[in-house]
Amino acid sequence: MYDRIEMREHSWRGAAVALLACLLALGAPALRAQGLDPGLAAVPVGNVTLRVESGTSEQDMLDVGLVIFSPGIPLDESLHSKLGIFPEIRKAEAQFMPVLLRQVLLETNAWGVVRVLPDKQVSSELLVTGKIRQSDGSRLVLEVSAWDATGRQWLDKTYTDTATERDYPATEGSDPYIDLYRQVANDLLAYRLRLDRRELQVIREVALMRYAASLSEEAFGSYLQRDPEGIYTLVRLPADGDPMMARVERIRNQEHLFVDTVDEQYVNLYEEMAPTYSLWRQYGREQALYQQDYEARAQTKERIGQRGTFSAMEQTYNTYKQIKIQEQDLDEMAQGFNNEVAPTVMEASGKVFRLSGTLESQYNEWRSILREIFVIETGLPAAS
Amino acid sequence: MISARQQYLIPFLLCSLCLFLAGCSSQPEQQRRPVVNQTDAAVDFTGFWELDYSQSDNIQVNLNALVRGLRQPRSQPGGVYQQAGGTMVIGGPGSTNSGASIIGLAQMADLITQSQLLEIEQDKHKIKVKREEDFALTCEFYPGQYHTIETPLGKEICGWDRHQLIFKNLLPEGLTIQHVMSLGPDGQRLNIATTVTSDRVTSPFTVNRVYVRYQPTDDGYSCKMTISRGRVCTTESK
Numbered sequence: 001m002y003d004r005i006e007m008r009e010h011s012w013r014g015a016a017v018a019l020l021a022c023l024l025a026l027g028a029p030a031l032r033a034q035g036l037d038p039g040l041a042a043v044p045v046g047n048v049t050l051r052v053e054s055g056t057s058e059q060d061m062l063d064v065g066l067v068i069f070s071p072g073i074p075l076d077e078s079l080h081s082k083l084g085i086f087p088e089i090r091k092a093e094a095q096f097m098p099v100l101l102r103q104v105l106l107e108t109n110a111w112g113v114v115r116v117l118p119d120k121q122v123s124s125e126l127l128v129t130g131k132i133r134q135s136d137g138s139r140l141v142l143e144v145s146a147w148d149a150t151g152r153q154w155l156d157k158t159y160t161d162t163a164t165e166r167d168y169p170a171t172e173g174s175d176p177y178i179d180l181y182r183q184v185a186n187d188l189l190a191y192r193l194r195l196d197r198r199e200l201q202v203i204r205e206v207a208l209m210r211y212a213a214s215l216s217e218e219a220f221g222s223y224l225q226r227d228p229e230g231i232y233t234l235v236r237l238p239a240d241g242d243p244m245m246a247r248v249e250r251i252r253n254q255e256h257l258f259v260d261t262v263d264e265q266y267v268n269l270y271e272e273m274a275p276t277y278s279l280w281r282q283y284g285r286e287q288a289l290y291q292q293d294y295e296a297r298a299q300t301k302e303r304i305g306q307r308g309t310f311s312a313m314e315q316t317y318n319t320y321k322q323i324k325i326q327e328q329d330l331d332e333m334a335q336g337f338n339n340e341v342a343p344t345v346m347e348a349s350g351k352v353f354r355l356s357g358t359l360e361s362q363y364n365e366w367r368s369i370l371r372e373i374f375v376i377e378t379g380l381p382a383a384s
Numbered sequence: 385m386i387s388a389r390q391q392y393l394i395p396f397l398l399c400s401l402c403l404f405l406a407g408c409s410s411q412p413e414q415q416r417r418p419v420v421n422q423t424d425a426a427v428d429f430t431g432f433w434e435l436d437y438s439q440s441d442n443i444q445v446n447l448n449a450l451v452r453g454l455r456q457p458r459s460q461p462g463g464v465y466q467q468a469g470g471t472m473v474i475g476g477p478g479s480t481n482s483g484a485s486i487i488g489l490a491q492m493a494d495l496i497t498q499s500q501l502l503e504i505e506q507d508k509h510k511i512k513v514k515r516e517e518d519f520a521l522t523c524e525f526y527p528g529q530y531h532t533i534e535t536p537l538g539k540e541i542c543g544w545d546r547h548q549l550i551f552k553n554l555l556p557e558g559l560t561i562q563h564v565m566s567l568g569p570d571g572q573r574l575n576i577a578t579t580v581t582s583d584r585v586t587s588p589f590t591v592n593r594v595y596v597r598y599q600p601t602d603d604g605y606s607c608k609m610t611i612s613r614g615r616v617c618t619t620e621s622k
Contacts, residue, residue, distance in 0.1 A: 078524060078526045078531060080524075295535070295537060299536060303557075306484070307584060308479075308482065308484070309488045310491040311488075312488075312557060313559050313582065314491075314495060316556055317561075319537055320537050320553070320555055323535065323537050324519035328520055328522075
């Protein structure tokens with residue numbers, strides 16, 4: 001008798017395990033479909049104090065290039081609403097965030113010129129890239145990577161920060177997620193402090209020679225060696241006072257001049273966008289909290305009337321209606337954000353000189369013009 | 385008594401059933417979906433619409449038809465029967481088809497379809513049906529798939545079925561609402577067939593509402609939403 005009962009229990013336990021496994025198998029695609037990503041579960045950075053250097057020698061200061069962030073908008077448009085992504089806002093954020101990181105890096109007094117770049121510049125002494133994984137009023141998740149000119153990776157990390165009620169309204173010049181930017185700045189500085197002056201000097205020299213090689217591989221390619229891991233080393237250096245190098249430096253300065261003009265536009269965009277963006281995040285957070293709270297209350301709310309009666313169905317419908325109206329208010333706000341900020345973004349993209357296209361394509365066009373000038377001046381074949 | 389063989393057979397059968405169901409719920413869905421690419425469908429509902437009562441269904445008439453249908457025991461598993469005194473008596477499996485449930489279904493249909501004015505915005509990728517005194521029905525179009533949104537308070541599925549646009553809301557407590565939008569041949573009439581289904585009534589309840597185009601009065605100014613300044617209006621008309 002007991003044996004039978006036990007066997008039956010085993011049988012049902014087995015069935016329960018199998019059923020659970022099956023449910024998990026069924027649930028996995030659903031989770032994937034919702035775009036839920038375990039990578040987004042990174043621990044928030046918490047309160048971070050920015051490490052500020054004093055008396056850093058100019059020789060120890062590297063120039064930093066911050067490339068406009070990747071907005072992290074999924075190609076599959078059906079995921080946008082599921083993930084709460086408003087593409088136009090994301091694109092604006094991708095230009096806004098590097099400017100904020102730039103400000104924080106400058107506050108550390110540890111770096112040379114920090115520029116926001118429309119596109120990757122491999123010859124940057126230190127190049128920082130970022131990708132927005134999540135950005136809303138409650139949470140910011142950024143993937144940040146950094147490489148120096150020798151190809152050595154300094155950073156490849158996902159940062160998360162959460163905002164609380166105290167972070168809003170954001171004061172001028174600050175940000176609800178300022179701790180995240182401070183953490184990135186501290187991590188970059190920690191890495192830099194591990195390098196001695198000679199190593200920093202090598203990074204600067206490699207950066208210059210990589211730039212020179214990008215102008216003319218034939219003339220400057222042999223100064224550098226690249227190992228299978230992609231790390232560059234200097235084989236030799238041009239002689240002091242080499243006239244060709246003087247031209248290279250002049251062309252590079254021209255490029256920097258262009259980047260500085262572009263950079264100025266990103267800063268303008270940041271300043272113009274900041275108040276609206278801050279309100280958008282604050283409202284977004286309030287809406288999300290209200291929605292969560294409402295959903296929780298609705299699920300535990302006492303039912304009116306018997307299931308199937310008009311009063312019970314009306315309650316179900318009105319609960320749903322309420323949440324939909326909230327959701328649509330948020331959509332309308334996103335539209336309001338676009339109405340206010342999009343013209344500025346567009347203006348920022350079309351202002352530089354008489355080049356056409358986006359800042360990124362203008363930058364590439366400018367670089368190719370500089371290369372052509374270099375080829376004309378030196379008579380050397382252009383780098384492929 | 386369960387034999388040792390059965391002990392392993394039950395989990396196996398359950399798992400097979402689940403895998404079968406999983407198969408049913410994912411891939412074949414793609415195949416049986418009668419969804420077409422919106423660019424091919426090219427049905428444009430854009431515009432302002434007002435309810436035309438004369439062409440729309442009368443709820444009372446539809447309710448009578450539902451009750452008549454439920455009275456036929458052969459056609460429905462649960463019927464409605466009349467007692468000697470004339471009161472409606474529960475019929476059907478469990479607690480289905482009570483008078484309150486049947487009338488509740490009709491009242492729900494009336495509540496859901498009460499919007500008299502609609503404003504529809506549509507482009508290649510999405511549609512927004514703004515309904516007076518109700519939330520807007522929205523849908524994003526993706527070739528070959530329905531747009532689905534799931535929340536703890538309900539699930540939405542929408543997409544094209546040839547020239548018709550279907551919105552389906554699966555709400556808690558067995559309540560399902562479906563709106564099927566179709567445009568008349570001249571493009572001047574919009575029919576929305578709203579079907580309300582409850583797990584307490586064995587037949588769904590459908591109401592057809594017909595809308596006709598109207599031209600909203602031009603106020604001589606246009607407004608747009610902004611974040612920092614709220615709604616901003618200019619005298620530049622639309």
